[in-house]
Amino acid sequence: MVEVKDSQPMEIRKREYQKLVQQVIPRPTVGRNVFWAFVVGGLISLLGQGLMNFFAGFGLPLTEAGAAASAVLVFLSAFLTGLGVYDEIAKFAGAGAIVPITGFANSMVAPAMEYRAEGLVLGVGARLFTVAGPVLVFGIVTAWAIGILYYLFRLGG
Amino acid sequence: MPAPKKNGLQTVWFQSPPVIISTATIVGGKEGQGPLGQTFDKVLEDNYYGEKSWEKAEQRMLEEAMQMAIxxxxxxxxxxxxxxxxxxxxxxxxxxxxARNLGIPYLGLYGACATMYEGLALGAMLIDGGFADKVLVGVSSHFATAERQFRYPTEQGVQRPLYASWTVTGAAAAILAREGNGPVVTHATIGRAIDFGQGDPQNMGAVMAPAAADTIARHLADTQRSPDYYDLIVTGDLGTYGRELAETLLRQKGYEVGGRLYDCGVMIYSPEQDPHAGGSGCACSGVVTCGYLIKQLKAGCIKRFLGVATGALFSQCSFQQGETIPAIAHAVVVEGR
Structure with missing residues (x-):
C-alpha cells in the first residue's frame, strides 16, 4: 500500500505519490494501438505502392513514379487535414498515420491552418514548421552523420 | 489580534453572506450534447461562433455570458x-x-482552471468587506485556443493518452450582491500552491489532485466540519483518475469523502463522447457551477455544496524547461436559501 503523508519529507512524499499515480492511471492500450497502427500504416503503404505501379504503368521510371505517388499521398493527407478528418484517423491509428509521408503532410498543413489567423508572415510563415521542424532538423543531421560515416568507411563500396 | 473574519489557517467566513443573484452559461456543441447539456443557457452550433479566430469566439462567449448575467x-x-x-x-x-467592452472597473485574475472560484471568493470578500454592492465574476475557456497555446494545432494528428483531459469550450458568469434572492456564499478557503513533483502537462489530474486534497482537508479542519456536512464536494477538473487520487489522498489524511466527491470534469461529458479523463479548463468548473449546481440548489435538490476548483500553474515555457507543475485549489461554500 502506497502511503502519502503530510509527515513525510517532501522528497519521499513525491516519490510515494508518483507510485500512487502509476497505480491509478490506465495503462496505454498497447496491443490495440500496435494492431491498428499496423493495419492503417500498412493500408497507406499499400495505397502508395498501388499508385507507384499505376504511374509506372504509364511508363514513368521507378524513382519518378515514386515521387508522383508521394505527391498524391501528400495531397490526400492535406485534403483530409483540411476537412478535419486526418486527426480523427490519427487518433485511432496512432503511429500508423503519423509515420508515413501523410503524417508529415498533416504536420505541415495543421499549423498552416491554425496560425493563418496571425497573418501570412508571422503566422503561417513563422510557425509552419513548429511540428515538422524538429523532424527535419534531426533527419538532416542524421543524414549528415551517416554521410560522414559512409565517406570514412566507404560502406557498400 | 487575529483577523475577525478568518477561521483557522486558510478559511474566511462571511458575516452577511453575499448572494448569487444571477448566473449565465454558454457552452460549445460537445458540452451541449453532454449529460448536463440541458442546464446551460446557450449552446454554440459552431465553435468559431461566426468569428474569424478561436480567440475572438472565446471572447465573444465570455462577453455574452456576462451581459446575460447582468x-x-x-x-x-x-x-x-x-x-x-x-x-x-x-x-x-x-x-x-x-472588460474593455463592458466598461466595468476590472480586476483581471489568473488562477488557471481555478479562476471562477478565485473570483467568487474575492467577490464575496469585496462585498462582505463593504467595498462593493454588486460584483460580476466570469471566466471562459475554449478547446481550440487552449490546444494551440498549450499543445498542438487542432488538426494535428496525435494520439492523446487515456489520462489526458479535454478543454471545455464555454463561458460562465455570476453576479454576487449584498442583498437579493438566490444561493449564498458562506465561506471561502484559499488554496496554497502545491507541487508534488508531477511534470506531465497531459496528466492534469495527477498534477492537481494533491492541491484539491490539501484545500479540502484544510477547509474541513478550519471549519471543524466533517465531509458529510455537505451534500456534495465538487472538484473542478480533476477528471476520473485525478478524482480517485484526491479521494485516496484525503483518506490518508483521515477524511472519508467517497460517495460525496464529484468532479465537474467527469460530470460534463459522457464516456461515449470519448473525452478520456474528463473536461478541464476555466469554463469546466465555471459552467457546471453556474449551470447545474446552482440550479440544483435553487430546486432544493441539495442544500449546500463545497466547490473546489483546481488549476495547474504552468506555462508552455516552464514545462519545456523541465520545471514541475505547481497546482492550486480554491474552495467556496454555497448554500441554498
Missing amino acids: ERAGLQPQNVDFMLGGDLLNQIISASFT
Whole structure:
C-alpha cells in the first residue's frame, strides 16, 4: 500500500505519490494501438505502392513514379487535414498515420491552418514548421552523420 | 489580534453572506450534447461562433455570458461595482477585452482552471468587506485556443493518452450582491500552491489532485466540519483518475469523502463522447457551477455544496524547461436559501 503523508519529507512524499499515480492511471492500450497502427500504416503503404505501379504503368521510371505517388499521398493527407478528418484517423491509428509521408503532410498543413489567423508572415510563415521542424532538423543531421560515416568507411563500396 | 473574519489557517467566513443573484452559461456543441447539456443557457452550433479566430469566439462567449448575467439581475453595466474575470490565454486577453467592452472597473485574475472560484471568493470578500454592492465574476475557456497555446494545432494528428483531459469550450458568469434572492456564499478557503513533483502537462489530474486534497482537508479542519456536512464536494477538473487520487489522498489524511466527491470534469461529458479523463479548463468548473449546481440548489435538490476548483500553474515555457507543475485549489461554500 502506497502511503502519502503530510509527515513525510517532501522528497519521499513525491516519490510515494508518483507510485500512487502509476497505480491509478490506465495503462496505454498497447496491443490495440500496435494492431491498428499496423493495419492503417500498412493500408497507406499499400495505397502508395498501388499508385507507384499505376504511374509506372504509364511508363514513368521507378524513382519518378515514386515521387508522383508521394505527391498524391501528400495531397490526400492535406485534403483530409483540411476537412478535419486526418486527426480523427490519427487518433485511432496512432503511429500508423503519423509515420508515413501523410503524417508529415498533416504536420505541415495543421499549423498552416491554425496560425493563418496571425497573418501570412508571422503566422503561417513563422510557425509552419513548429511540428515538422524538429523532424527535419534531426533527419538532416542524421543524414549528415551517416554521410560522414559512409565517406570514412566507404560502406557498400 | 487575529483577523475577525478568518477561521483557522486558510478559511474566511462571511458575516452577511453575499448572494448569487444571477448566473449565465454558454457552452460549445460537445458540452451541449453532454449529460448536463440541458442546464446551460446557450449552446454554440459552431465553435468559431461566426468569428474569424478561436480567440475572438472565446471572447465573444465570455462577453455574452456576462451581459446575460447582468441583464438577468435586472442591472446595467454601470450598476456593477467591479468585474473579476480571467481565462487561460496569455495575458488573459478574453477577460480583458471583455472588460474593455463592458466598461466595468476590472480586476483581471489568473488562477488557471481555478479562476471562477478565485473570483467568487474575492467577490464575496469585496462585498462582505463593504467595498462593493454588486460584483460580476466570469471566466471562459475554449478547446481550440487552449490546444494551440498549450499543445498542438487542432488538426494535428496525435494520439492523446487515456489520462489526458479535454478543454471545455464555454463561458460562465455570476453576479454576487449584498442583498437579493438566490444561493449564498458562506465561506471561502484559499488554496496554497502545491507541487508534488508531477511534470506531465497531459496528466492534469495527477498534477492537481494533491492541491484539491490539501484545500479540502484544510477547509474541513478550519471549519471543524466533517465531509458529510455537505451534500456534495465538487472538484473542478480533476477528471476520473485525478478524482480517485484526491479521494485516496484525503483518506490518508483521515477524511472519508467517497460517495460525496464529484468532479465537474467527469460530470460534463459522457464516456461515449470519448473525452478520456474528463473536461478541464476555466469554463469546466465555471459552467457546471453556474449551470447545474446552482440550479440544483435553487430546486432544493441539495442544500449546500463545497466547490473546489483546481488549476495547474504552468506555462508552455516552464514545462519545456523541465520545471514541475505547481497546482492550486480554491474552495467556496454555497448554500441554498
